[in-house]
Amino acid sequence: MTEPLRPKLPSDDQLVAYLDDQLDSEQRQSIDAAISDDPALSLRVQWLARSSLPFKAAYDELLAQAPMERLNAMLDTLPSPAPPARSRRWFLTAAAGLVVSGGLMDRLFLGWQMSRNKSNWRGLVADSMSLYVPQTLEHLPSDEATQRAQLRTIDARLGLTLVPAKLVLPRIQLKRAQILEHDGVPIAQITYLDPAHGPMALCVTRSNNGSQAFVQERRHNMNVVYWADTEHAWMLIGHNPMAELESMAKILHKRLST
Known part of the structure; x- marks a missing residue:
């Protein structure tokens, strides 16, 4: 007997949109149900919800101390794909993945x-x-x-x-x-x-x-x-x-x- 397919979990982009109140009521209800059923997903949402911490200020101060000339020289050696939009959503998705890993x-x-x-x-x-x-x-x-x-x-x-x-x-x-x-x-x-x-x-x-x-x-x-x-x-x-x-x-x- 074939096992029923598990429902697809929301992506990090969808979770951030959920936290930003950018989803319609049906989408929100779907994610609410998924969070209730999946403790790991609930934890993921908690990490993403911490965007109120002063991450931007932290990065601004670190950037001010960075060896920009050497970093720019390194970047010049890399291919130049079309730059994606560096939105709050992108930052949270990338940062959350790194935080959970260590x-x-x-x-x-x-x-x-x-x-x-x-x-x-x-x-x-x-x-x-x-x-x-x-x-x-x-x-x-x-x-x-x-x-x-x-x-x-x-x-x-x-x-x-x-x-x-x-x-x-x-x-x-x-x-x-x-x-x-x-x-x-x-x-x-x-x-x-x-x-x-x-x-x-x-x-x-x-x-x-x-x-x-x-x-x-x-x-x-x-x-x-x-x-x-x-x-x-x-x-x-x-x-x-x-x-x-x-x-x-x-x-x-x-x-x-x-």
Whole structure:
């Protein structure tokens, strides 16, 4: 017996038109139904909907720093097809594909913000974490081999010795460890997924400002606990209650200091 054909999913162009309210009622109803039936499509729409972030300003500032003479020379060696319209729709389609394939959003947004405020690394991390939803992390592999490989990259850049066993927390799943960098300044981001409170992250960068006891603060409606040792500054950020977050920060601090 032949399986029924699956309905064709909307293209990214159609999804952006949906978000821009450029479709008629019948087309909107069709996409609404598809989003309800397909969690992956719903996540795709969430990524595309984030066009309100200051992407244009980020690219404008990066463009101002670009080696234009060398880039133009490289472009002169390429074929010259008819230029397509570089609309908001084109940008979102291209950017969404890159973001879903890796950590481009973290690197672009964090790099742009760091260029604006290099002295406040916790604010930059909070800006990045404000973009996270549970679906950002749910699909990521969580096997120990992958985690160890990711942690080795952090160790090499920040002079640490991290292993999954030292980072495990009750109830909360370790999802990813990655390096975010701007102008050669690395910040490690170790992300967790809490089934009750959503994404949470342990972040660390080099610091020579001396040791600091635990301090609490709020950023982007998230709780933050931060501290420092003689070589590194640390922070734990998430939507967890402050007392619970500080308790976890103390557990991590004790393990990572031994």
